[in-house]
Amino acid sequence: EVQLLESGGGLVQPGGSLRLSCAASGFTFNNYAMSWVRQAPGKGLEWVSAISGSGDNTYYADSVKGRFTISRDNSMNTLYLQMSFLRVEDTALYYCAKGGWLNPLDYWGQGTLLTVS
Amino acid sequence: SYELTQPPSVSVSPGQTASITCSGDKLRDKYACWYQQKPGQSPVLVIYLNTKRPSGIPERFSGSNSGNTVTLTISGTQAMDEADYYCQAWDRTTALFGGGTKLTVL
DSSP states (O other), X not given: OOEEEEEOOEEEOTTOOXXXXXXXXXXXXXXXXXXXXXXXXXXXXXXXXXXXXXXXXXXXXXXXXTTEEEEEXXXXXXXXXXXXXXXXXXXXXXXXXXXXTTSOOOXXXXXXXXEEO | OOOOBOOSEEEEOTTSOEEEEEEOTTGGGSXXXXXXXXXXXXXXXXXXXXXXXXTTSOTTEEEEEETTEEEEEETTOOGXXXXXXXXXXXXXXXXXXXXXXXEEEO
């Protein structure tokens, strides 16, 4: 059974930094691209970033480019999102999802909440 | 920038067919996915590659791609299908979601 468990969310002041993690299990992690998707309170889904299975290729939404860094540790089956220069508008529930560039997001975690205030 | 446009809301009576559209420039050249999200829950993939259904998704869910519009169709809509639905596609190296459609079954 595929499981994705996000952690690391919390309350951060504007301009601050935080790292989100996503522990994956139930599939061969390094065979799949992974993504982060966020959802502001009461709003729709917004794709944030994706990374290839090897970690060699990364992709970012314009809204986070230069501030967020996606990475992965395939030995630990863990996906990360390092967030810096956080803004109030980054406040959202951040989902980790299996899948990435040109592929569907076929499994999603429960999300971790980031509040920038 | 590339955008995907969905109607904010669609209503359907139980047992009837619901159609949710998603339009975007040159969408016919891309592969679209559809996600269902119920209140307080994570999104669930219901259609990928325009028309494919993941295992476990009921047959009443189907997808189509015509011109610059992709459509999610739910045949014999049930009360449990009431949810927000999002289309999604890749534009070069960026993933885009539509704004979402609230499906009401009444």
